[in-house]
Amino acid sequence: MSETKTALVIGGGIAGIEAALKIGQSGYKVLLVEVAESLGGVLEKLYNSYPRYENPADLIKYKVEQLNECPNITVMTQTKVISADQKPNSYLVKLQNKSEAKEVEVDAVVIATGSQMLDVTSHGEYGYGHYDNVVNSLEFEEILKEWATNKDKVTPPKTVAFFKCVGSRDRSKGYPYCSKICCMYTAKQAGVVKEMFPDTKCYVFYMDYRAAGREYEEFVRSVIEDKKVKYVRGRPAKVLPEDGRLLIRAEDTLRGMPIEVTADMVVLAAALEPSAGTKEMSNIFPVKTDKYGFIDYETNEVMKTGERIYYAGACSFAVESLGAMHQGGAAAAQVLALFNQEN
Ligand SMILES: Cc1cc2nc3c(=O)[nH]c(=O)nc-3n(C[C@H](O)[C@H](O)[C@H](O)COP(=O)(O)OP(=O)(O)OC[C@H]3O[C@@H](n4cnc5c(N)ncnc54)[C@H](O)[C@@H]3O)c2cc1C
Ligand code: SF4
CATH class of the missing domain: 3.50.50.60 (FAD/NAD(P)-binding domain)
Known part of the structure; x- marks a missing residue:
């Protein structure tokens, strides 16, 4: 186990980006993996956004700049999680990108793989x-x-x-x-x-x-x-x-x-509906899902869906971008509480 705890954030839409930022900016290590070539998720595809006719690409650009400035955060694009082994206080996760497979041990996971x-x-x-x-x-x-x-x-x-x-x-x-x-x-x-x-x-x-x-x-x-x-x-x-x-x-x-x-x-x-990636993650990690395949919540817990596993954004149901971002922040708060308790 590494000395500084590490969170794995899966999905680089606005929910995953926000979760990664808040954990990384608080001093813990973050590995943010995104299957696409670039970050931003659905927001990158939108012309503008309700209710203020803002340009979501500006928000993503601003957040990605913050990610790049944070030394605790590593971003891996074109990368997928292909398996995960649960250990007593961590997960041993296998990642695959275009050229290589890599194994990492992480202390918490945030799933933010969106909908389709x-x-x-x-x-x-x-x-x-x-x-x-x-x-x-x-x-x-x-x-x-x-x-x-x-x-x-x-x-x-x-x-x-x-x-x-x-x-x-x-x-x-x-x-x-x-x-x-x-x-x-x-x-x-x-x-x-x-x-x-x-x-x-x-x-x-x-x-x-x-x-x-x-x-x-x-x-x-x-x-x-x-x-x-x-x-x-x-x-x-x-x-x-x-x-x-x-x-x-x-x-x-x-x-x-x-x-x-x-x-x-x-x-x-x-x-x-849940994205293909959301369905894949619910097969790889021990998480709760509802009958449609959306990530489900643990009663009485904020953004928690399994042991050391949290979620944010549209992987758990349709949500507007501000809500997805707030959920990313809430999932990060849970990870930080866990890490701080154990330090
Ligand atoms: C047509 C349309 C119009 C919209 N207009 C607005 C609007 O005007 N205003 C507004 O507030 N909201 C709008 N929304 C909603 C907004 O797009 C969502 O709130 C937001 O995209 C949710 O962010 P997210 O990070 O949860 O998911 P996403 O944006 O879907 O991001 C998920 C990310 O996870 C990645 N991923 C998936 N599977 C994997 C995997 N296995 N491994 C690694 N990465 C993976 C995806 O590639 C993606 O980058 C709109 C949505 C749609 C569909
Ligand atoms: S499904 Fe709900 S939000 Fe979507 S168009 Fe119908 S009433 Fe409106």
Whole structure:
């Protein structure tokens, strides 16, 4: 066992970064492993973020600078945990990167491996995987980035339609739970389109809208009232191709009548489920999971899921970025309490 205790943080999104920073800046050693080429997770992929239209890449850049400045933190990208042996007060962990395998002994683990979007080819009626202009919300963030970069060259779409609750709150083809953040990011995306292209019509098809959070209700209201995004209550039944565009058939359940909208693009707010990495980690480490595979918590403990194992962020359920960052800090506090007790 090394003299200075070491924490292994798995996943370099905002939750893992924050956990690593707080532990490292408190004087303990941290090994942060990230499977991708760079840090940042989903936030790196976003055009901007609700509720303040901030650029999440700026946050990641700032945090990565802090990581680089902290001598206690080692970052390994393109690296995965492939096995772990539990010892009395530690874990012997095997890591694999592109060229080599390496074994390390760590005194605590923080899992921060995030979530992923449900593959909605299962919802064949919406044409995802068949029509290029039907995309999921994460793919749409990339499109927003492209539109912003090449604004002068882009032909503005006449109409963009957003479908909420795709695979969420859906017992037949998806998950029964609400994915919590899609009402907010859908409002954001529709609002961004209106800002970029004021003449583009934006429709949001919804069953409910959930905006519980600081500044959230005001945010969605401003998208509806100031940016003139049209909210239609009803789950669309079908998307059909029509002269290169998309014909949407739905029922407006508030007015009790069928509605047809022709759109240039359909954006599906697909359910969030545990990422492949989260599932892998729950097979490697003795952790608790719920019936969907999200990391579960130990009752009466903060961010704890197993012996010397803590978690943070979207690996345990859909969460907005501020919440993920707070959870990273809370998981770090638990690791620090454990290490301080044993010193
Ligand atoms: C479409 C969309 C729009 C959003 N818009 C907003 C918004 O406007 N505002 C907002 O506050 N939030 C928004 N969010 C939510 C935000 O993205 C999350 O809160 C945040 O990304 C959660 O951070 P995280 O670190 O928990 O997970 P992630 O960002 O998913 O990071 C997890 C990291 O773990 C890594 N990893 C996975 N498996 C392994 C493994 N086995 N080994 C090593 N590393 C691994 C991944 O590569 C990734 O880097 C949005 C989410 C989506 C999907
Ligand atoms: S957050 Fe909104 S869009 Fe997402 S599942 Fe819940 S109600 Fe549906």
